[in-house]
Amino acid sequence: MVAMSAGPRPVENGFPDGLRVPLVVVGAALALLMAWCVLALPAAGQSGGPQVVAQSQELLVNDLARATADSIGDVAGDLSTAGALYTVHPDPSPAGTLAAFTRSIPQALGLALVHRSSGVLLAGTGEPVPVESLPSKDVDRITVNLVRDQSGATVVLTTAPLPGTQWLVLVTTGLKIPATTLSGSPAEALLLTTPDGQVVKSRGSFDPEYQRLVTTASANAVTAAGSVVGEESTGPVVDGRRTTPIAVYAPILTGDPARPLGLNLVLVGSAPAHGAPQTPVETEWVAAALAAAVLITLVLIGFGFVLPLRRLRGEALGGHHRRRYRLREATIVSAALRDEIIPVRRGRISARTLVIAAVAPLLVCSAVIGVVARETVPTVPDLVVQGERGLAEVTAGALRDQLSATLSDLRTFATRANGEVASLKPALDNLIAQNNRYRSVYVTDAAGSVQVTAGRAPLRTTERPPAGSGLHQQNTAGRIPVLYASTPLPDHSHVLIGELDVTKLSSILRRSAGNGKLVDSGLRTLASADGYRAFDMLTDQALRQSVTDALGGVGRPGTDQIDGEWYVVAAATVTGAPSTDPLRWTVVLQQPLTTLPLPDNVVRRYVLFAALAAGALALLLLGWYHLCFVRPLRRLSVAALGLAQGDLKTVIYPERLNEIGTLSECLDAARRQRIPTAAPSVPMLV
Template structure:
């Protein structure tokens, strides 16, 4: 066998004795991994940063106009709010009956007197009867005829609500309460009108609201007509009714058609009516139909140039790292294995990379000493591996900053349709809050009528009902002429002691403090006492969520009373756009505006009635960044791409620094120490990769310099440290912790030798 072949075999045997783990170890793993990640980010940048989205490559209809995502989402919120409003209207009489049950009004045996008292108390009831379900006879009646025949065959075991259709008129709601005592087996049936959304319709959007039953029958419609010949619209309505009947909610969009010079697309949203706290189910759904202008979405690909630039940087950085960092280290490993295996005839190839050059120079000196020859001429390094890594990372960070500063900061154009829709939602939210406040006062007035001639203690049952867990009131109480609380239900009163205003109505008690105190009050008949209900402010804020974005209620001094997001009570508005629109709303002017950052709309709470005395304004701001606009998608994608690239750049730097540069420098320091003549200390390989192999070769050369060339070609334990090794092996077997850092290093070395099978 010739000598080169023999040397290769010895190097191969030595290489087999030194373990090198796989991923994530290895000097080339970091550059390869970051290169793959950068390719993925470049693909994301090219495809996702498009005004039409990545699917436009395979879907031609993405190039057509479409209704904004914010418009469709707003329609869904509005429909859900309408469904909740219908449920509240449908269960209003049920709540009244629950309150009346605690008043003792049912104690009278005279049915006519009972109905007269209830009819005078609840003026919005259309009709009320006492009905014998067994004989199917009406025993007493008051007001309009009640269609009790719809209850035949219905098992009414508890409070039950059922809708009743009236052709060409507003639907009725029948509320049936099983009576007890002497009237056991009979029902008290109340008919009320179901509140519709006719006043809330957006005429510009040709909106129609439908109440649909579970079998698809239309119970009531309001708003613009949808032609029966409009097959696409009818199909959308049918699909929506079917989905809503299954207690689902959602939104459907049809194809746009030309109408009056505009491209209009039908939008159908649906939501089930889900009342709580009653027996049975209403079996109703709200289906909203509208037509909105589509937004032309020209297909633009602003991400192509940044993606191409990132691809160039990824390839250039990968090649640079492989040529200047990975390849020199692997070449050094090959030469170090050859020297450690005893192949001393071939000089060690020197490197221009400073970290690698320190080791190659030292290994070349080992080779020359073992051969007793002069070393080859040194090569002066001119580049640092750490500098290369820093340059590649800085280039990627520069790309990240450029993308974030350009595509990541562009502003989206908001169409007038979106601003109009936002204003309509704010108006509806203000109307919802106004109705809730007014209904709270009405509830107090009803209790006051039922409590005529009674002592405050006899009102306990009704007050507890009004201040229940699902109530709009946080506390309800009876106060005397000086405002002192005599009977309390619910939580502790927050109103400061003092005389209450004359008459009845709604008031804001304070303009500073920890919590806004808003209350309704009405006098108790034949008494100097006043019935007061303090509203639950967080529950008031929940009524405003359908407007979208951040919605606030501010008083006359522009102090915050309620907010859908976290806030400080009575915190004053500071945004000039909000202040401007609140002033416009307070003066009765149109208050809608698009700012560079948000859609802003404001609406006065009430122009007349009891709620007008509060002088409140509902103001909402919807960040443009949250709208489903094409430019927003590009901006969000650009920010994601910039952030991911910055993370990869930092990972690239940290990975190379910790896994390649610093370990290589440690081996270089040890190698130079040995080359300088200090051969007493053992070199411990701390890694199972190419650099660990180089460290093992340096240790073999150190042993050969001490004990002669016979030590070359095999991995051996250091002979001069047998006692220390025996002691360390005993500690390892006993799982004792190392006593010093040197012991820890020796411990690691012995474990490595054991894994190598030496």
């Protein structure tokens, strides 16, 4: 055995070259991960309660707020279209002008015609319009404001300049809360509030004790949608348990770009004070399994790899205790240093195999935990399922309002469409510009031939238009669904047709979470929140059954497995208006359970993170040891074999300044000592 104690000791670097450095660094990181699992996983499993219920209602309230904004914006579109028609057949008298606008805006509570510069009231009809509440009479575009009428009620005041005149048209309309199911828990009331918390309209039972919560929600709603939770266990008693009050809010945004109107939609209700706790085993087994795998990995590397190599290094530097090694490379290097015969490899393990086998338990454990977490189906409270039904109803209601408004637009347009058909071109262009629900609007003759058009080229095939006015679906196959509204013009020889933009219908479906579809009575897809092919059939039995139940008048939301993934499924029919009832269209929503704000999903994400972090640390440990120690050690064992076989010429250089480098220097010192010394020369005597 070659001892190097007499000479200078080889230099060895610290981080990241020491044999113990990876074990300490990765071991500390794994210990922190285990501590996080022990503390965070049980806490996540016991979370829930009011906050989860409130978050599950945020999408519903946000969709309701958008539907409210759409109903307010429809008045502005009607005003614009009526103004464009006025330019076709202007009436010089204020009374005649106001009468034309009255026919164009049936939802108006009151209308007024005002002189822009003087503010003098020229004509009025319906309820008195609060002209004095108009912020500014210097109006060059359509504006929407909240004002109070003479009775003190809050109304919407829409103002539009009349082209070619110095007149302003003022329209007041009432506030409307879109219809949706209020199951009593968590929803008790839907409120329209001002930023200071004043309730201007309500639907449902509103407990005045919640006013402080409503004020907070109204103030927060100025910036974005969200929810607030009141003091725990201060709400009413439901099923013998005290509940916690919640308020979910969203601002009403109008215009393009959207701006706050100064009105908020607030859902007030109550939720269970405590969520259903998870069983501790569901989280504790993860921490226990990872801890066991971490311990096995660290022990195998520490005692099977690090300790033998450090002992071999100690012997190479001058130790006198010869040891037997299970590592094949350590046995070869030890024999080469002592100039002994290298023993048979039987019963020994290579360094590479040992490190891989040591890290394997942690990698396998991480993979198993990740797979189990992905396959776990979260428990969905009934309140969340019912919230999905409400979301489907709101989406169906928004589509119904858009479809009804389409037919109403055309009917209103037709009342003023007198004279030559060609003269309607500017008004048709304005109708397209002010209402993005249309892809094209045109006038046909009795045979269906297009006479004048605005927007894109018509998709509808030429055929005799349907009698009367209504909404229609022309095709059940093809590249694009042809959906349109039609109404006859006063001359009874021409028909006004407006084709619906399927992209607009899809944008309403995209408001809801998950994947929403609009299907006809034959279960064919007409529009979808995601990419789709027109008239794709619903093939999944759960979706088909949900649509069938909705068409039968019994909506049954629930959870179902679709293509290997679990969803909350709910459906609602686009009915409730005479124009939409004959269509028998249905909205069906499917939202993945993994996207819901549930405690089970929080635990699932935490477990997936722990599995991913443990697997990444295991790979880091494997790569660190393999690159810095295993590969240099294997090359050193090859050099040791060559030395044992008599190769004294190949210099053995240290690759890194660590324990393996020290062994390389010791082995090279042994090589140099075995080089035979030349005999001294004898002088020749003359």
